[in-house]
Amino acid sequence: MLIGVLLAISWLVLLIRYPGRALPISLGALLGLALVGSWLLWEEHRERSRLARLELRLEFQPAHCPADRPLQVYLHNGSDVPLRSLRWEIAAYTSGSDLNLARRGVRGSHYQAPEALKPGESWQSCLPLPELRPGYRPATLRFRAEALEGRFAD
Numbered sequence: 001m002l003i004g005v006l007l008a009i010s011w012l013v014l015l016i017r018y019p020g021r022a023l024p025i026s027l028g029a030l031l032g033l034a035l036v037g038s039w040l041l042w043e044e045h046r047e048r049s050r051l052a053r054l055e056l057r058l059e060f061q062p063a064h065c066p067a068d069r070p071l072q073v074y075l076h077n078g079s080d081v082p083l084r085s086l087r088w089e090i091a092a093y094t095s096g097s098d099l100n101l102a103r104r105g106v107r108g109s110h111y112q113a114p115e116a117l118k119p120g121e122s123w124q125s126c127l128p129l130p131e132l133r134p135g136y137r138p139a140t141l142r143f144r145a146e147a148l149e150g151r152f153a154d
Contacts, residue, residue, distance in 0.1 A: 051148050053078040058090060058127075058143035065126035071143060075111055075123045082116035082153040088145040090130045092138075101141060102130040109145070116153050 014022045054077060061072040071090070077083045087110040092102040109127055117123055129138055 047150070047152070050079040050081065050152055051150050053080075054083070054086070054148070054150070056086075056088065056145045056148070058145055060129075060138045060141070060143065061126075069126040069128050070138065071127045071129050073109075073111075073123075073125050073127055075117070077117045077119055077121055079152065080119055082118050083111070084116045084151040084153055086111040086148065086150040088149070089147045090127070091144045091146045092130065092132060092136075092141040093144065094136070094141060101133045101136050102143075103132075 011022075011026070015026060054075065056076075057074040059072050059074075060070060062070040065072050075086070089104070090102055090109050091100045093100065111117070111123060111125075132138065132141070
């Protein structure tokens with residue numbers, strides 16, 4: 001932080017003392033920072049739009065999954081590029097409530113396959129249930145994937 005303050009003070013001194021030379025250099029630096037910032041915003045927007053085109057459903061299906069992994073996951077890649085990996089947090093809600101009943105911070109749920117999930121393809125698996133608050137049965141809850149983080153092939 002001290003280095004940043006020293007750089008800012010030095011820049012101001014140079015700008016006041018030598019405005020003819022420091023002003024064009026400062027404008028060039030600001031233009032470079034603006035270009036890098038706009039590129040980062042564009043990349044973030046592109047990533048968010050790709051994640052929005054994924055369909056990820058979580059359902060409690062003890063009849064279709066093993067007893068130790070009763071949560072069925074269905075992932076469909078609706079984006080235009082292959083999906084390499086995807087991580088998410090599992091949230092559990094009762095109908096009509098926005099209180100997450102699953103323990104936060106558990107990020108063990110993910111999609112990672114030897115091959116990327118091509119556009120239009122689907123993937124299914126079974127996962128263990130997250131740790132729930134006491135007094136709630138999994139059959140009465142809606143499960144949802146939140147905090148998606150994905151890597152796409154470019």
